Amino acid sequence: MSEKIRLAIVGCGGMGHRHMYGLAELHRTGWERFELVGACDPVRDNAESLANQAAEHFGSRPAVVTDLDGLAALGVEAVDVTTTPRYHHTVAVETLERGWHTMVEKPMGLTVRACNLIARAAAASDAILSVAENYRRDPINRLAKALLNAGVIGDPRFLIHHAIGGGDRMLISVWRHQKDQSGVLLDVGVHYTDMMEYLLGEIQTVYAQTRLYEPIRKNPAAGSGTSGSNPAGVYGRWQKEMPAEFEATAEDAAYATLTFKNGVVGQYIEDHAGRGQGVWARHIYGSRGSMVLPGDRSGGNLTLHVDGEAAINNEKILDLVPDFHLDAVTTDLFGGNRLWCYEFPFPETDRKIIAIEYGDFAEAISGEHPVEVDAEQGTRSVAVSYAILESGETGRLITIDEMIAEQVDDYQREINESLAI
Numbered sequence: 001m002s003e004k005i006r007l008a009i010v011g012c013g014g015m016g017h018r019h020m021y022g023l024a025e026l027h028r029t030g031w032e033r034f035e036l037v038g039a040c041d042p043v044r045d046n047a048e049s050l051a052n053q054a055a056e057h058f059g060s061r062p063a064v065v066t067d068l069d070g071l072a073a074l075g076v077e078a079v080d081v082t083t084t085p086r087y088h089h090t091v092a093v094e095t096l097e098r099g100w101h102t103m104v105e106k107p108m109g110l111t112v113r114a115c116n117l118i119a120r121a122a123a124a125s126d127a128i129l130s131v132a133e134n135y136r137r138d139p140i141n142r143l144a145k146a147l148l149n150a151g152v153i154g155d156p157r158f159l160i161h162h163a164i165g166g167g168d169r170m171l172i173s174v175w176r177h178q179k180d181q182s183g184v185l186l187d188v189g190v191h192y193t194d195m196m197e198y199l200l201g202e203i204q205t206v207y208a209q210t211r212l213y214e215p216i217r218k219n220p221a222a223g224s225g226t227s228g229s230n231p232a233g234v235y236g237r238w239q240k241e242m243p244a245e246f247e248a249t250a251e252d253a254a255y256a257t258l259t260f261k262n263g264v265v266g267q268y269i270e271d272h273a274g275r276g277q278g279v280w281a282r283h284i285y286g287s288r289g290s291m292v293l294p295g296d297r298s299g300g301n302l303t304l305h306v307d308g309e310a311a312i313n314n315e316k317i318l319d320l321v322p323d324f325h326l327d328a329v330t331t332d333l334f335g336g337n338r339l340w341c342y343e344f345p346f347p348e349t350d351r352k353i354i355a356i357e358y359g360d361f362a363e364a365i366s367g368e369h370p371v372e373v374d375a376e377q378g379t380r381s382v383a384v385s386y387a388i389l390e391s392g393e394t395g396r397l398i399t400i401d402e403m404i405a406e407q408v409d410d411y412q413r414e415i416n417e418s419l420a421i
């Protein structure tokens with residue numbers, strides 16, 4: 001392997017650009033582990049855009065190619081797959097077979113079967129597979145996990161996770177509302193299912209009601225409009241080209257009860273059609289007290305309520321976890337190894353957390369440690385999200401084991417058929 005890992009970004013849309021900003025942030029912080037040599041996208045304009053901006057950040061311009069053969073000619077050693085979810089398995093299986101270390105954006109695959117195909121390719125390859133799941137890498141979520149591990153709220157008993165809002169507005173792009181391309185309950189849901197398992201361990205069962213409330217979605221950024229949902233400000237130029245309104249085919253609301261292996265019960269609401277007052281809440285109750293978590297990537301503080309003691313919502317929270325230390329890359333990016341809050345504009349937070357993913361990927365490639373989110377965990381997050389949809393479809397309780405074994409597919413069947421897998 002050459003001194004720096006020869007990397008290509010495959011999929012140069014919104015997240016491809018955001019990943020490139022994350023890589024630049026990592027390098028600015030002194031962790032220059034990769035050389036970005038390729039930008040790959042069948043839509044050449046998107047790859048050209050990424051390559052042009054990369055030239056400004058890195059001082060050298062990656063080559064623009066439109067397929068994986070083009071990358072082979074560049075001698076790539078690693079790829080970062082940020083295509084739309086429908087292509088994650090086709091790209092990742094092939095890159096792993098070519099022996100390229102592969103980091104794939106969430107959701108790891110479009111269905112559980114697609115994830116299992118990637119997992120099998122990873123098992124058969126000497127190359128590393130990493131799933132780019134960012135929310136857990138937020139320093140405040142690291143602190144929450146440390147507090148739980150230290151038993152500060154006692155034994156966890158109950159989780160509330162509620163995310164309500166959105167009305168009939170398009171969430172970033174049309175494909176996020178299409179069942180066969182990744183509906184919103186998968187697109188956003190995998191972040192939350194990963195977070196639930198990160199904080200509280202494996203989920204065993206799911207019972208849910210699901211709905212499609214808003215079959216017509218509206219894109220306010222179409223044409224000359226300007227106010228679409230646009231994380232990190234990168235999506236506007238594509239959103240202008242998208243229709244002003246379109247048919248949504250994927251469910252947009254889920255109301256679920258989850259049980260965890262350790263006995264915790266979760267009440268999970270993910271309603272992307274909510275009107276009126278929006279809600280975002282993640283609360284964990286234990287045998288000694290409770291914890292209120294801030295929004296992922298917000299930098300906000302945790303609040304602890306322990307029986308018989310005053311609430312804590314400031315730096316004193318760190319006294320409860322003397323052994324809590326962030327890893328070296330996170331420490332350098334966020335400017336401290338024991339953080340209880342942080343304050344950066346969202347695009348900066350976004351790229352710092354993506355930089356952490358690249359740091360983890362590079363260290364795993366170098367054999368320093370295993371990746372944090374591997375094929376098994378990436379598959380589990382997708383399995384829990386689809387368990388919610390399968391339960392909504394069948395009206396019964398679904399186990400995650402039967403999901404991973406592909407014994408339930410009432411909901412996913414038509415997606416798998418459309419993928420010919």
Ligand SMILES: NC(=O)c1ccc[n+]([C@@H]2O[C@H](COP(=O)([O-])OP(=O)(O)OC[C@H]3O[C@@H](n4cnc5c(N)ncnc54)[C@H](O)[C@@H]3O)[C@@H](O)[C@H]2O)c1
Nearest residue numbers: 011012013014015016041043046082083084085087105106
């Ligand atoms: N972790 C996060 O916070 C986060 C945020 C946004 C998106 N994402 C994920 O990133 C991925 C991309 O989302 P996005 O918002 O950038 O979508 P997007 O539609 O903006 O971009 C997708 C790009 O992939 C390209 N593409 C499609 N098929 C390809 C192929 N076979 N080879 C190469 N390129 C291909 C498209 O041409 C497009 O340029 C999705 O999996 C999404 O869930 C994650």
